[in-house]
Every structure is written in structure tokens, then in C-alpha cells.
Amino acid sequence: MRYEGKAKKVYATDDEQRYVVEYKDDATAYNALKRGTIQGKGVVNNAVSSVLFEMLAEHGVPTHFLERISDREQLVRAVEIIPIEVIVRNRAAGSFAKRYGVDEGLELDPIVIEWCYKSDELGDPPLNDATAVALGLATPDELEDLFELASTVNDTLLPYFEERGLELVDFKLEFGRTADGDIVLADEISPDTCRLWDLASGERLDKDRFRRDLGSVEEAYQEVYRRVVEGAEPRPIAGADA
Ligand code: TMP
Numbered sequence: 001m002r003y004e005g006k007a008k009k010v011y012a013t014d015d016e017q018r019y020v021v022e023y024k025d026d027a028t029a030y031n032a033l034k035r036g037t038i039q040g041k042g043v044v045n046n047a048v049s050s051v052l053f054e055m056l057a058e059h060g061v062p063t064h065f066l067e068r069i070s071d072r073e074q075l076v077r078a079v080e081i082i083p084i085e086v087i088v089r090n091r092a093a094g095s096f097a098k099r100y101g102v103d104e105g106l107e108l109d110p111i112v113i114e115w116c117y118k119s120d121e122l123g124d125p126p127l128n129d130a131t132a133v134a135l136g137l138a139t140p141d142e143l144e145d146l147f148e149l150a151s152t153v154n155d156t157l158l159p160y161f162e163e164r165g166l167e168l169v170d171f172k173l174e175f176g177r178t179a180d181g182d183i184v185l186a187d188e189i190s191p192d193t194c195r196l197w198d199l200a201s202g203e204r205l206d207k208d209r210f211r212r213d214l215g216s217v218e219e220a221y222q223e224v225y226r227r228v229v230e231g232a233e234p235r236p237i238a239g240a241d242a
Helices: 041-058 094-100 129-134 140-162 217-228
Strands: 008-012 018-023 026-029 034-037 065-068 073-077 084-091 107-117 166-177 183-186 194-198
Touching: 018 041, 041 065, 041 073, 041 140, 041 217, 084 140, 107 129, 107 140, 129 140, 140 166, 140 183
Parallel strands: none
Antiparallel strands: 008 018, 018 073, 026 034, 065 073, 084 107, 084 166, 166 183, 166 194
16 A cells, blocks of 8 residues: 555555555544544445546546446546645635634635645645645746646636536645646535535535534435436435535
């Protein structure tokens, strides 16, 4: 194994340009202070992320994704992860709502794109452009690429989720450098890394159900799977409080 993260394992293959990523059911929140298991999450996230990465590639976004090879595994291009978490916010929620003292759900115009330093040890502190460059995390040109790619991902995902009865509130992206130095979208896009609210009811269909102990966690992940992977009609999740 090359690397074990909180939700995934990464394996080398015979081809040094290819890795296999395995999605686990393990869930953590608040920088791993809260830990648990979400049954079936690995299968859901692998499938949802595969569908979304394929769709984004069709819209001109370069990605690491090559192929979903089993329920829990996908084949990806080997990249060096840029240690910057790119957060895109269409509405205030989570740490943003808390930081600025605004209600969750407040529409943001313009949308907000934030950088955080990907470091569990430091608790993913915020970065501005100068800090990211001064710390050697990315070049100014790379930051421009990250911004443009993140905007394109948002413009592509917003209508895609809306057609499936989901409001994309915010999400986190990670990018990698290929051996040639090209920047590609990496990591995953799933209910672990997005806030997705049911358009009809406002019900949360993402990891906030786990973070905030809202119940019906597995059901929420399965509902996103139904809508995104199976193209099924939206339905409410049973037993959800909100
Ligand atoms: P936040 O409101 O906690 O800053 O999260 C913003 C979005 O980014 C939300 O959709 C969850 C996602 N996210 C991750 O995927 N991983 C992380 O480590 C953090 C902090 C946020």
C-alpha cells in the first residue's frame, strides 16, 4: 500500500503511472475527533465519484480518473497531490456560517472559493495566495489554474445536481500534478466532500448527517446513489428529522 487516508487506501500497481484507490466505510469528522462507520459508504462514494469525474471529463475538466474496477475500487492516474484543499461555496454553511456569523443557506454572490492547507496536524488552516506561494505549495500560475478549474467544476455540477433534485451548497476539491506537471482534478466528489440539500425539502443528504448526529446517515448516502448513479426519481429519506 502506498498510503492510507481516513476514507481511502491508495495502492501502487505494476504500472508506475497508475494507482488503485479503495473506498472504505470509515468516517471521520472534526479532524478525526469523531470516528465511525457508514455502512455502504465506500461503494456509494466510489460509484458517485466515478460518475461525476466521467461527466466532468466530458465537460473538459482534466481528472485523474481512469476506470471503476470494482464496487470499492477505481483505477486512477498517479499524481502528486497538491496540499491545498479548494473549497467552493454557493451558500453559507458549516465553518463559513460559523466564522462570519451568518445563517446556513444564505446565498453567496459572488460564490466563494477558499484555499486551506491540507494538514491534519494543523487542522487544515486557511491560506491566501501569498501564503500558498510563500510556503511553496503552488506557483501563482497553478493557483490560477486551480481557481479556473474549480469554477468550471462548480458551473458543471450545479445544474447536474439540480436536475437530480439536489442543491449543491458547497464542496471540497483536491488537485494533483502528473509526471508531466499537468494539473488534474484528483481525490473524490461524493456526499463526504459536498453538502447536498434536497431541493424539495431542504433535507441534508450528505456527511452532515454523520457530523451532526441527524440520523438516517446510510439512507442519505443511498439516496444520492439512487439519484446520481441510477438516475432514479427523488424521494425523501425515511426517518430523517430534517
Ligand atoms: P466546512 O464548512 O467545514 O469548511 O466544509 C466545506 C465543504 O468542504 C463541505 O462540503 C465539506 C467539505 N470538506 C471536506 O470534504 N473535507 C474537509 O476536510 C473539510 C474541512 C471540508
